[in-house]
Amino acid sequence: MLPTEAFVAHWGTGGKDSFEAQPPNAALSVFAAGAPKDIVVVLKNPRLEKDVLRYSVDVVEGDSSAEGKMCSLFIDVIGMPLTPRSYAGRARQVVRRTSRRTARRVVRRHSW
Numbered sequence: 001m002l003p004t005e006a007f008v009a010h011w012g013t014g015g016k017d018s019f020e021a022q023p024p025n026a027a028l029s030v031f032a033a034g035a036p037k038d039i040v041v042v043l044k045n046p047r048l049e050k051d052v053l054r055y056s057v058d059v060v061e062g063d064s065s066a067e068g069k070m071c072s073l074f075i076d077v078i079g080m081p082l083t084p085r086s087y088a089g090r091a092r093q094v095v096r097r098t099s100r101r102t103a104r105r106v107v108r109r110h111s112w
Helices: 004-010 089-112
Strands: 025-032 035-047 054-061 070-074
Touching: 004 035
Parallel strands: none
Antiparallel strands: 025 035, 025 070, 035 054
């Protein structure tokens, strides 16, 4: 959980690991005609205008013309820690360490 203002403020921090350098994917579920319609997008250029958060998006998959009164946005933050101690940051470090170990083991096994 992160306040929207803090989320937008952190967008460009972090250099090559920031959302600005590597925009996140997100799933937008629009509830229309009693069923959700999912649209996968890449989020770019967040702007907080009073109490409205706006993004520029690139549609990756789904019907971008879906309309409805209710929607939910699920942002994929894996790979971009907002703080060094965040869950995403820890998970990424574990994956990197595991990948390196696995790669070393594979090299060792094949070199015998």
